[in-house]
Amino acid sequence: MSVGNTFFKTAFSVDNVIFGFDNSSLKILLIKRAERPFKDYWALPGDLVFPDEDLDNAPKRVLKELTGLENVFLEQVATFGKTDRHPKGRVITVAYYSLVNIANVNPKAHSFANELAWHELSEIHTLAFDHMLIMQTCLQTLKSKVRTQPIGFELLPQKFTLSELQDLYEAVLGKPLDKRNFRKKILSLGVLLDQEEYQQGVAHRPAKLFQFDRHRYEEAKSMGYTFEV
Amino acid sequence: MSVGNTFFKTAFSVDNVIFGFDNSSLKILLIKRAERPFKDYWALPGDLVFPDEDLDNAPKRVLKELTGLENVFLEQVATFGKTDRHPKGRVITVAYYSLVNIANVNPKAHSFANELAWHELSEIHTLAFDHMLIMQTCLQTLKSKVRTQPIGFELLPQKFTLSELQDLYEAVLGKPLDKRNFRKKILSLGVLLDQEEYQQGVAHRPAKLFQFDRHRYEEAKSMGYTFEV
DNA sequence: ACAAAAGTGTTGTGTTTACACCCATGT
């Protein structure tokens, strides 16, 4: 496996599927391409990997440039490398997904050169390159991960109600869940901290607010416990 | 995302963790490196990706060169891209794993330039580069996949006994399983075809041979059914 | 006759599902 010059013909990028949750729907952050190919198409935010940069750093950098966020959930999903996936040359891309709380996304970042917007998942039908496929792969990963690991919280504000959490799970899994069973299950995990605090100014019985206990959450994660919803 | 020349400094490889199962132990196929760096270390078989080759083709090519096998189970696992993972330069590598029946591996392939051998998993303690990490990541993926998808069969000969299948599961999962529960579970999936045929020449009651029903297996796979052992 | 592995059911325990009504608040 010698590193000969003939092999430096391939470029290397990352693409980031940034999930957010708002008004009970699941969204992802897209940029509108300003250049050809696929000019004016919506696309996943991404960039080439710098030659002196660890691979995992590239999606962090992209995320921070776009949203101002650091230290959020971000995981590698898969690598896409068909020879014809980029019309301008050979570009292999590593897909990542991240989970962010939309409210925390710095709006200043939107003054970025490219047009930037949250899109509801159900309304995305075409994207540049093979980004549809990449997006669907990441969604699939999110779906299966959310059922067995407590990562849903990453998409919510610090304090949330159980109904908000349930709406989120329903949006991700794309199916309705039983309220009583959902609550029993999620509370039995012991990763929710009762804040003894309530919603205010709602035209119905105010809901209790919960926060999630990052310490117990880490324990649960490392124990690979199972959580079927 | 323009494909500028400054970015063609990175080389691109695949590495393949080839699992086999033999004498009730799980093994992987390693090559002994003939060149520096890591001369005389055991390493995962891999190669650079050709500039005009689909990424997924590269591990197929590596597998075929080494074993003579085609059309076996092969899946992408993850991509490793720390800047310092290869002492000679920047090499990003995509890890794949495959499941093969050791008996089918063409012994002629062993006349390959490099020394080639099956190693028991429990006896592998050091490998070249970051291949230990890659191997462990693939093993982890195999473990979790084998619990929920019927991929174990890929490691066995066409006809096998239920005890052989159980031995395999025990080797992969690293823990003993209850015989009666295992049989109930596996038969209830309906992916095993009773061959009405028995072992011969064994010094005990001969076991029934099963074959697995690829058709039903595909159905089960696509239905994402769950199978906890 | 003995050794070796094959084969086979039942019962208790825990988990999952299905389901309907009262409660607290704002208007």
Added chain:
DNA sequence: ACATGGGTGTAAACACAACACTTTTGT
């Protein structure tokens, strides 16, 4: 007073775990 979503328990069905003895063959 009414509309809105919040909050709660129980019973039936199902899945899982634990467990021991008989059968068939070769030597």
